[in-house]
Every structure is written in structure tokens, then in C-alpha cells.
Amino acid sequence: MQKKPLLALLLAAALLNGCTDHFPQNPVQENTAAFREVADIDLGGTAAAEISAYDPISKRLFTVNNEKAAIVDVLDLSAFPAVTKLQPIDVSSLGGVANSVAISDGKLAIALEATNKQANGSVIVLNTSTLDVLQQITVGALPDMVTFSPDGRFIVTANEGEPNADYSIDPEGTVSIIDVSNNYSVKTLDFAGFESQYAALAPKGFRMFGPKATFAQDIEPEYVAISDNSQKAFVTLQENNGVAEIDLVNGKIVSLHALGTKDMNYILNSIDASDDDKKVELKNWPIKSFYLPDAISYFTVNGTPYVITADEGDAREYSTFDEQKRVSSLKLNPVYFPNGDELKKTANLGRLRVTSTRGDNEKDGVYEELYAFGGRGFSIFHAADMKRVYESGNSLEQEVIKAGIYDDSRSDDKGVEPEGVTVGWTNGKPVAFVALERVDAIAVYDLSNPGAPQFLQIIKTGDAPEGVLFITADKSPNGRSLLVTSNEEDGTVRFYQP
Structure with missing residues (x-):
């Protein structure tokens, strides 16, 4: 009997295990440390390019554009690297601002907030080829991100539920699960049942601090990643410094995970804390920082699942x-900060933004600890226990x-501000693409060893990359891996290939 080549066996195994999304069928050998821009298109000004999704069936890219009205631009990539702009999808009459798009099996899902931002939003589902509307489903307030499960059965939205400007109306943050296979039935989950856990979560870095907010109101879901088997969702709760784990099949929240804080006094966590020191210099400081993650992505290495x-x-x-x-502007307790006056100089910590909601342990207006915003990097967790x-x-x-x-003008805030992240597969390896909003760039890492990612390159993008999308070689319009950035400030969509 003729022996099958190893690659064929691996591909067959991947197909049997339903892993085709993470194992490209086209065995293209690519240099993942050498992505270069190959095409771009200008869709307008600020907010003209926010989040994009690609349909391999129609070879179209769909990009959220809120510059003047709520539309989704449609870009034809069938002759890539030529990019042709088609008639956009106007959803302005169906609600407020479009926030996110996702695609599965010829279906386009658009997350649309309500005209009144604090009211329930909706998900609109269209056919990617005909652009006919198939369904509009009501979800929670301010659906900020939408995604399909890998098997296409579920559409999941993170409904942020932000308050209004004067905080007089604060809707609950929720997660909606839409079952496509059951006539788009929807189940919207709130977090009220976890209020009793806050006392245990708070010492681990979980935050609840909105004025007069209940626990359910204070939760603000931001971004969703779904497991390869389509059974679990991991949802970042950005302002709360946590991640929610959700059972999609049974439609329930399983657990909340607090993400702790980052000690900037540890030698490997040094930062530039001032935009007024006339230099870029990473130093250690007696502060901690909440991670407060935005995007999250799921991947598996050697059978072990992770999230980044x-x-x-x-x-x-x-x-x-x-x-x-x-x-x-703060009063520092001299017992904990004996050199407080020196720290408060603008060239040191004086300019750094910190939260007023933690650190005043005795509630007397004097701070024993200082907590800043953001990790200025990325984290990887075991998906099984979120360690x-x-x-x-x-x-x-x-x-x-x-x-x-590096932009030193952002040193006093959140540094390079990693906002987006996605994991793609090329050469049989997982590769992370981390979008850095404040330096207009993507950082690329090999995740073959999740405990020690290997830096590959920095890719310059358009202004403020909001969306980062990776298209595997087998789904790409020209048979090569394709990275797409949607750049919010300059309204461009840019395309990169190795």
C-alpha cells in the first residue's frame, strides 16, 4: 500500500478534528518576520475605517465606516492586490452607530448600537453576496463587538452598556448569544448573579466603581474570543479588569476571572512615566497598574488551549x-512614599495618570498605593483556568x-496602548499580531512556545489601527497569508503579506 505523505496525514487529521480554520490547507512557506504593505485604500477621514471582516466566498472585505453615517463599506478583493470599492451597506436607518462586523459561511453580522446609546442595540445579518438582510435581532445595550463561533452556529455580542454623559442612566453590561441554527433565537446574559463574588474578586484586581451602579450595571463587556470547538466564549470586561468565561451551548456565564495588577517596581516592568522629561527612558516606579484588556484571541498549541x-x-x-x-495632584502617605515630593515632580511620576478609585486605603484623601491604567503589553493565559x-x-x-x-507624548497615559490582537496560522505556527494604537504599528510574535513568545517584527500601519484581521493563505484572495489593518484616525485600510 502506498504511504501517504506526512502533510496529507496532518491535513486529514486537522479536517477530522474540525481545525481547518487554524491549519491552512495551502502549505505555503512564508517568512512571517517579513510582512510588507502590498495594497491600501482610503475610505475617508476619522472613523472611516474601524473594524473589518473578510468573506472568502465572495472575496469581499466589509469595513465599518462611521465617518458621516452608519455604513459598512464593501471592498472587492477578487483581483487582489487591486482593491475595488463597491456600493456600501447603509444601516443608518436601522439604528445608531455600527461597531463591529463578523462573517461565517456567507453571512455578515453587523453590531449596531441603538440611536439612544443606552437602549438595546441589534445585530443585522446579511447575505455577503446579495447583501439581502436575513435577520435583525435585538441584543443588549451598546453591542461593541460581534463574532461567529467557528462552526457558525452562534453569533455572540459583547454589549458594553456604557452610561450616558452625566452617569444618570447606566444600562447593564451583557453578553448576547444568538443561535443561528434555531431561527436566530437570542439569549442575553447579565452578571447580576455574580454580585456576591465581588468581595473575593476585588483583592485579585477586579474593579467595580461606577457611581451608584449595581454589579450588573458596572460590568462592561468589551471583546469576545471563542474556543475552537465553539463551546466556550471568553469575554474581556475591560473597565472591570476581568474576563468572563461563558458556556455557549447551555447559555450561561460560568465564571469571572480577575486579572490582577502589574508591579512597575519590578525590574522587567519598567516604564517611561512622564511626557515632560524630554527623553525616552524606562525606569522602575513604586506603582501598580491594572491590565484592563481590550481585544482577546483564542489559540491552541499542541492540544493546549490559550487566550491572549x-x-x-x-x-x-x-x-x-x-x-x-x-x-x-494627590496627597501621598509619607510612610508608604517617603520621597513623595520627589515622585510628584513632572519629570518623575507627577504627570502619570492614575485612578482615584483605588489606593486611598483609609478613605481619608491620602494615598497609600498608586494604580495606573494598562499593562503596556500583552498577556497569555491557559484557557482552562485563566492562569x-x-x-x-x-x-x-x-x-x-x-x-x-515610540511616542513620548503618551508616556503619562498608557504608553504604546496595545488595543487589538489576533492570532493567525502560517507555516503551521501560531502568530500573534498586536495592534499598537498610539504608535501606528503592529507587533508580530511567534507563539509556538506560549510561555516565551518570539518577537518577529514591527509593521508600520495607518494612523491608529483599530481593527486587525488575519486571513490564512487557503482563504486569501491570492493564496498567500494576508494581514489587514483598519486605521481609525486616517480612514485607511492597509494590506500586508510576507
């Missing part, structure tokens, strides 16, 4: 409630500094 988070950091900033304070197996320390910012693109 972009630890952007975010603060609540409203007309009647702003948690941010400069260190220079952190890697945290990038200061290594990501070091690479940005080496590349000569």
Missing part, C-alpha cells in the same frame, strides 16, 4: 465622574523604542 489579551488600559471619563488623576503563563513586561515597548517610533 491586548492590555490596553481604559479609564471611565464622564462629565460628572472622571476617575483619572495626575500623581502630582497567566506569560506577560510581556517592558519588552514590547523596548521593541517600539528600538524601531524609533
Whole structure:
């Protein structure tokens, strides 16, 4: 009997295990340390390119564009690298702003907030070829992100439930699960049942601090990653510094995971804390920082599942409630900060933004601890128990500094501000693409060893990459891996290939 080649056996195994999304069928050998821009298109100005999704059936890219009205631009990639703009999808009459798009099996899902941002939003499902509307489903308030499960059965939205400007209306943050196979039936989950766990979660870094908010109101789901077997979802709760684990099949929240804090006094966690020191210098400081992740992505290595988070950091900033304070404006307890006056100088910690909601342990207006926003890097966790197996320390910012693109004007805030992350597969290896909003770049890492990712390159993008999308070689319009960035500030969509 003729022996089958090893690659054929591996591909067959991948197909049997339903892993075709993560094992490209086209065995193209590519240099993942050498992505270069091959095409771009300008869709307008600020907010003209936010999040994109690609349909391999129609070879179309769908990009959220909220510059003037709620539309989704349709880009034809069938002759790639030529990119042709087609008639956009106008959803402005169906609600407020479009926030996110996702695609599965010829279906396009659009997350649309309500005209009244605090009211329930919706998901609109269209045919990617005809653009006919198939369904509109009501979900929770402010659906900020939408995604399909790998098997296409579920559409999941993270409904952020942000308050209004004066914090007089604060809807509950929720997660909606839409069962496509059951006539788009929807189940929206709230977090009220976990209020009793807050006392145990808070010491581990979980935050609940909105004015007069219940636990369910204070939760703000941000981004969703779904397991390869389509059974679990992992949802970042950015402002709360946590991740929710959800059973999609049974439609229930399984657990909440607090993400802890990052000690900036540890030698490998040094940061530049000032935009007024006239230099870029990473130093250790007696502060901690909440990770506050934005995007999250799921991947598997050697049968072990992981999730990776972009630890952007975010603060609540409203007309009647702003948690941010400069260190220079705070009273520091001299027992804990014996050199407090020196720390409060603008060239040291004085300019750094910290939260006023933690650190005043005796509630007397004097701070015994200081907590900043964001990890200025990324984290990797075992998906089974959400134990952190890697945290990038200061290594990501070091690479940005080496590349000569670090923006010192953001040192007092959240540094390079990693916002987006996705994991793609090329050459049989998982590769992470981390979008750095404040330096207009993507950092690329080989995740073959999740406990020790290997830095590959920095890719310059358009202004403020909001969406980062990886298309595997077998689904790409030209048979090669394709990275797509949607850049919010300059309205461009840019395309990169190795």
C-alpha cells in the first residue's frame, strides 16, 4: 500500500478534528518576520475605517465606516492586490452607530448600537453576496463587538452598556448569544448573579466603581474570543479588569476571572512615566497598574488551549465622574512614599495618570498605593483556568523604542496602548499580531512556545489601527497569508503579506 505523505496525514487529521480554520490547507512557506504593505485604500477621514471582516466566498472585505453615517463599506478583493470599492451597506436607518462586523459561511453580522446609546442595540445579518438582510435581532445595550463561533452556529455580542454623559442612566453590561441554527433565537446574559463574588474578586484586581451602579450595571463587556470547538466564549470586561468565561451551548456565564495588577517596581516592568522629561527612558516606579484588556484571541498549541489579551488600559471619563488623576495632584502617605515630593515632580511620576478609585486605603484623601491604567503589553493565559503563563513586561515597548517610533507624548497615559490582537496560522505556527494604537504599528510574535513568545517584527500601519484581521493563505484572495489593518484616525485600510 502506498504511504501517504506526512502533510496529507496532518491535513486529514486537522479536517477530522474540525481545525481547518487554524491549519491552512495551502502549505505555503512564508517568512512571517517579513510582512510588507502590498495594497491600501482610503475610505475617508476619522472613523472611516474601524473594524473589518473578510468573506472568502465572495472575496469581499466589509469595513465599518462611521465617518458621516452608519455604513459598512464593501471592498472587492477578487483581483487582489487591486482593491475595488463597491456600493456600501447603509444601516443608518436601522439604528445608531455600527461597531463591529463578523462573517461565517456567507453571512455578515453587523453590531449596531441603538440611536439612544443606552437602549438595546441589534445585530443585522446579511447575505455577503446579495447583501439581502436575513435577520435583525435585538441584543443588549451598546453591542461593541460581534463574532461567529467557528462552526457558525452562534453569533455572540459583547454589549458594553456604557452610561450616558452625566452617569444618570447606566444600562447593564451583557453578553448576547444568538443561535443561528434555531431561527436566530437570542439569549442575553447579565452578571447580576455574580454580585456576591465581588468581595473575593476585588483583592485579585477586579474593579467595580461606577457611581451608584449595581454589579450588573458596572460590568462592561468589551471583546469576545471563542474556543475552537465553539463551546466556550471568553469575554474581556475591560473597565472591570476581568474576563468572563461563558458556556455557549447551555447559555450561561460560568465564571469571572480577575486579572490582577502589574508591579512597575519590578525590574522587567519598567516604564517611561512622564511626557515632560524630554527623553525616552524606562525606569522602575513604586506603582501598580491594572491590565484592563481590550481585544482577546483564542489559540491552541499542541492540544493546549490559550487566550491572549491586548492590555490596553481604559479609564471611565464622564462629565460628572472622571476617575483619572495626575500623581502630582494627590496627597501621598509619607510612610508608604517617603520621597513623595520627589515622585510628584513632572519629570518623575507627577504627570502619570492614575485612578482615584483605588489606593486611598483609609478613605481619608491620602494615598497609600498608586494604580495606573494598562499593562503596556500583552498577556497569555491557559484557557482552562485563566492562569497567566506569560506577560510581556517592558519588552514590547523596548521593541517600539528600538524601531524609533515610540511616542513620548503618551508616556503619562498608557504608553504604546496595545488595543487589538489576533492570532493567525502560517507555516503551521501560531502568530500573534498586536495592534499598537498610539504608535501606528503592529507587533508580530511567534507563539509556538506560549510561555516565551518570539518577537518577529514591527509593521508600520495607518494612523491608529483599530481593527486587525488575519486571513490564512487557503482563504486569501491570492493564496498567500494576508494581514489587514483598519486605521481609525486616517480612514485607511492597509494590506500586508510576507
